[in-house]
Amino acid sequence: MTVHSDQGIQYQTKTWRQTLKKYHIFQSVSRRATCLDNAPMESFFHTMKAELYYGYHYQTKQELIKAMKGWIEYYNQDRIKHILKDKAPIEYRNLALEKVA
Structure with missing residues (x-):
């Protein structure tokens, strides 16, 4: 499974990343300054x-x-x-x- 988000601070926290890893979820984020992603x-x-x-x-x-x-x-x-x-x-x-x- 993949979750796609922007690069907001809430998506960069250690807790968020550890939770995704725990459930085998891949994190996909937009490139910096490219909201069209x-x-x-x-x-x-x-x-x-x-x-x-x-x-x-x-x-x-x-x-x-x-x-x-x-x-x-x-x-x-x-x-x-x-x-x-x-x-x-x-x-x-x-x-x-x-x-x-």
Whole structure:
């Protein structure tokens, strides 16, 4: 698993790094002064928050995890994106792979 963050002081503490190491989580950080490194993931999480969470309270962690997994599957397999020529990400990737093969 990977966690991506900016270089904020809270992500540089010894406690934070030790916790990640304990759970075998790789830390990925943006390069200094390059906020665009993080932009694609911030956009993704903003979209997920807007479409999945806004105004809804999940009763349990398991309910939240199930909803997130379902939304990610929908996002990758069914949700069309104009920037991907009105295709879902999986369709667009498969078209690109066909051209390479």
